Amino acid sequence: MLEDMRLFATVVENTSLNRAAERLNVTQPALSRRIARLERELGVDLFRRIGKRLELTAAGQLTYEFALELRRFHGEYLQRLNAFKSEEAQLATIGASLTTLQTTLPGLITAMTEKHPNLEIKAVTGKSHEIATLVKERKVDFGIVASSVDDDPAITSVPLFDDSLMLVLPRTHYILERTHLEVADLNGLPMILFAPGTWYRTMTDELFRQYGLKPDVRMEIDSFEAIVRLLSACRAGTLLPKSYLRPQLLEDNELYVVRIKELELAKRTTSLIHGNPGWLPASTRYLIEETIGFFARSAHQARD
Template sequence: MNRLYRTFVVSVESGTLVRAAAALHVTQPTVTRQLQQLEAEFHQPLFERTGGRLVLTRSGEVVYRTAKRLLALDDKLREELNSLANPEAGTVYIGAGVTPAIHLLPGAFAMYRNLHPGVTFHLRTGSSSDVDAMLSAREIDIGIVTTVNPERADLVAKPLYKDDLLLVAPPSHALSTRSAITVSDLQGYPIIVMQAGSGLRRLVEDLLESRGVQLLPALEVDSLEAINRLVQFGFGISFLPRSCVRDDLDAGRLAVIRLMDEPPASRTITMVYRAQGSLPANAERFAEELPRLF
């Protein structure tokens, strides 16, 4: 039908069958035949043929307005489909945890855009479970998570970055001046922790419990960035990912407390995407290059 609609619209706007045939690069009998097919489809005349010119009937005016909208939508659809097949154009939809979104992805986006200026990004933030849900709903192409859902066998998971956990405190804290301590030395010191149920909270609890240290939460917070600021203001010490505190360590706003009896724990920043169904070309190219950018 789109072919008939296009012939009809071009004929109306050209004014004559001769001009319409020239614009469409077909013969005049072909144009006449397609217009007759469209009239047969609707069982109504669409033109009053007067003096060689095409004059629309009332039915023809209705079809013309609708056909213009349908052809515009068809053109838009084709443009969007073409962009999905073009790795150098269109938007890549990303879901990520707040820490990678703030501290790791901006640099990767900037480097990628320098190489592929036609590609743009749409970034949504949330917990690993939120990103998992976005993937299931096909709201994003790629997820960047700290915890991969073990039940999602339908996902491809590619590690990107090992994010070490550091025990940090204000530079003036009593433990900051010591060259190294043991985990047992933390007994009695208030610790700022993520809310219960988070992956980071479980890592901290397991570490302390393995050394018989009772956790004394100074505060429970749902944001690593908020914990960072609270530590700087002396509310307690905390275990935070290196990516979250790197700039503050360099600026002297935080200090690392070294644990001599415990190897550094870490979180792995992982890229995930659906295994079934191909990624758009731009997202596939980005997924290929992202490990190198990280």
């Protein structure tokens, strides 16, 4: 169909089968047969033949407009594809918050580099508003932040997924002897928390204030990995983003996730932010679409 549409558009633009055949370097009878076959497949007449001149029917005009769109989309696709055919390594610079860097970026980078071996990814960290500034100043290709930027017309926000906090405990923790845990059980619970200054810690503190909770905070650390490794030794619990918790991580560290309704209801949307598409290179637009597709597939797999 794509090739037939290309031939059809060439005939329209040359208003003659003979001229179109010369341009396409095919014989006029062969081109005529291809157009006749296309008309049979579509079930409509595309041309009215007035002497040697061809005139589009209404159906032909509609088909020509579609052929132009198809040509444009095909050209953009090839342009984006060519960005990954170069033997030289392609560089993508992604802005991400510290928590996003630890929770969201590793899986994305692994998937991207497996699909595009020549792609090099550089990550720049900062707070959400700092990443937004880097996007506007074109110092990063795009950003992934645990928020949306809807109040700035220079930035486009694309929601990727919703994240919530989960209570994580060592499997041997005494509190797991209870058959049911509620948010009130966090009061006085020994906990290791992420260091202040991120959306994740802000969300945690807001939950504590909302429910009047005062956990026994033993440590504040800016590394999820360090928190996870210290839980058993400190006999403490923690609140971690759902996006960070993977079965192998829990298995390796002998941890258990407790579902608490109030925690699951407190959600934060992680978004991809980018600048004006008009000044984005084709390779960057392609990476943005790939990133959106990656998280869409991940969400679908999680539902299944």
